[in-house]
Amino acid sequence: MARVVLDKIKKCYGDVEVIRELNLEIRDEEFMVLVGPSGCGKSTALRMIAGLEEITAGEISIGDRVVNDVPPKDRDIAMVFQSYALYPHMSVRENMDFGLRIKKMPREEIDRRVANASRILGIESYLDRKPRQLSGGQRQRVAVGRAIVRDPSVYLFDEPLSNLDAKLRVQMRAEITGLQRRLKTTTVYVTHDQIEAMTMGHRIAVLNDGDLQQVGTPLELYDTPANLFVARFIGTPPMNFLRGAVGADGGSVTGNGFELDLGEANRDMAAGMAGRDVQVGIRPEYLRDTPREGSGPTAPLRLKIELVETLGHEVLVHGHLGEDMVVAKVDPHRRPEIDTEIELQLELDKLQLFDAVSEQRLNRGERP
Numbered sequence: 123m124a125r126v127v128l129d130k131i132k133k134c135y136g137d138v139e140v141i142r143e144l145n146l147e148i149r150d151e152e153f154m155v156l157v158g159p160s161g162c163g164k165s166t167a168l169r170m171i172a173g174l175e176e177i178t179a180g181e182i183s184i185g186d187r188v189v190n191d192v193p194p195k196d197r198d199i200a201m202v203f204q205s206y207a208l209y210p211h212m213s214v215r216e217n218m219d220f221g222l223r224i225k226k227m228p229r230e231e232i233d234r235r236v237a238n239a240s241r242i243l244g245i246e247s248y249l250d251r252k253p254r255q256l257s258g259g260q261r262q263r264v265a266v267g268r269a270i271v272r273d274p275s276v277y278l279f280d281e282p283l284s285n286l287d288a289k290l291r292v293q294m295r296a297e298i299t300g301l302q303r304r305l306k307t308t309t310v311y312v313t314h315d316q317i318e319a320m321t322m323g324h325r326i327a328v329l330n331d332g333d334l335q336q337v338g339t340p341l342e343l344y345d346t347p348a349n350l351f352v353a354r355f356i357g358t359p360p361m362n363f364l365r366g367a368v369g370a371d372g373g374s375v376t377g378n379g380f381e382l383d384l385g386e387a388n389r390d391m392a393a394g395m396a397g398r399d400v401q402v403g404i405r406p407e408y409l410r411d412t413p414r415e416g417s418g419p420t421a422p423l424r425l426k427i428e429l430v431e432t433l434g435h436e437v438l439v440h441g442h443l444g445e446d447m448v449v450a451k452v453d454p455h456r457r458p459e460i461d462t463e464i465e466l467q468l469e470l471d472k473l474q475l476f477d478a479v480s481e482q483r484l485n486r487g488e489r490p
C-alpha cells in the first residue's frame with residue numbers, strides 16, 4: 123500500500139508545455155480518477171508516475187520514496203492499457219505469469235497468484251486459450267489479471283474500457299470498482315468519460331489543457347464546481363448557463379430575453395458583482411415545471427419549447443433563454459408540446475454564479 127504524490131510536476135516536449143505545474147496527492151488506498159478532454163495530459167501524467175515518460179521538473183513519490191530516477195520495473199506499480207497489450211502467441215496463463223517468471227519467482231507462488239487472480243476475475247476456464255480466442259471483455263480481464271498477479275503498491279489504468287461496447291463497459295466499471303474495494307490498492311484511473319469518473323472515483327482530478335482545474339469527491343465537483351470548465355464537464359444532461367449582467371443593486375440578473383430575481387439566497391454572492399457580466403448556472407433537475415418536494419424558494423422563467431425528449435421516467439424540454447439553450451425536467455404526464463410556452467421554476471438556492479471574465483464560481487457568503 124502506498125500513497126502517490128506529484129509535487130510541482132511539469133512536462134515539456136521540446137518547447138511545448140503539456141503539463142504546467144501539477145500538484146496532486148493520491149492517498150493510500152484511494153481510487154483517484156484523472157479526467158479531462160482528449161489531449162489534456164492525462165496519459166502523460168500517468169506515464170510519468172509509471173516511469174515510462176521522463177519528468178521535465180518536479181518530484182514524484184510512491185510511498186516514502188522519490189521515484190524520479192527509479193526505473194519502471196522497480197516502482198512497484200502495475201499498469202493496464204487501453205490496448206490491453208497482450209502477447210498474441212502466449213496463452214492467457216503465460217500472459218499473466220510472464221512478468222513473474224522474468225522475476226524468477228518460485229513456481230508454486232506463481233501458480234498460487236495466477237489461480238487467485240483468475241478466480242477473482244472469473245477467467246479460470248480459459249487459461250489455456252490464446253488472446254485471439256477471447257472476446258474484448260475477456261481480454262480486458264486478462265490484462266487486469268496480469269496486473270493483479272504482480273500484487274503492486276499502485277495500479278495505473280489508462281482508459282481500460284474504451285474499446286468495449288457500452289453494456290460491457292458498465293459491467294467492467296462495476297468489476298474494477300469492486301476489485302479495488304476488496305484489494306484496497308491505491309489506484310490512479312485515467313478516462314475522458316465523466317460518467318466513469320463520477321461512478322468509479324473516490325475523488326476526481328479534472329485536467330484541462332495541462333492545468334489541474336479541481337480535485338474533489340464526485341459530489342463536490344457536481345455541487346460546487348470551481349469554475350465554468352468543471353461545471354460544463356461534469357453532469358449529464360449538462361448544467362444550464364444563462365449569460366447576463368447583475369443589476370445595480372446586486373439583486374437580479376438580466377440577459378437577452380429574461381430577467382431573474384436572485385432572491386435572498388444569492389444576494390451575498392452577487393453583491394460585489396453589480397453591473398458585471400456573469401453566467402448563471404442551474405442543473406436541469408433544479409429547473410422544473412413544478413418544484414421538487416421540499417425545495418426552497420423558486421423564481422419563474424418562461425421557456426418556448428423547441429425540443430422534447432421523452433426518457434420514460436422523465437421528460438426533458440429544450441429551448442432558448444436569451445442566446446443560450448437550456449434543458450429542464452418536466453412531469454412526464456404533462457405531455458409538453460413543441461412551440462408552446464411553459465413556465466418553469468428555478469430553485470434559487472441551487473443556482474450558481476460564475477464570473478463571466480475569470481470563469482470562476484462565486485461562493486455563497488464570500489465576496490469576490
Ligand SMILES: Nc1ncnc2c1ncn2[C@@H]1O[C@H](COP(=O)(O)OP(=O)(O)OP(=O)(O)O)[C@@H](O)[C@H]1O
Binds near residue numbers: 314
Ligand atoms: N511524444 C510526444 N511528443 C510531443 N507531444 C506529445 C507527445 N506525447 C503527447 N504529446 C502531446 O501532449 C499532450 C497531452 O497528451 P496526452 O496523451 O497526455 O493526452 P490525453 O489527455 O491522454 O489525451 P487522450 O484522451 O486523447 O488519450 C497532447 O497535446 C499531445 O499531442
Ligand SMILES: [Mg+2]
Binds near residue numbers: 164165166
Ligand atoms: Mg490518453
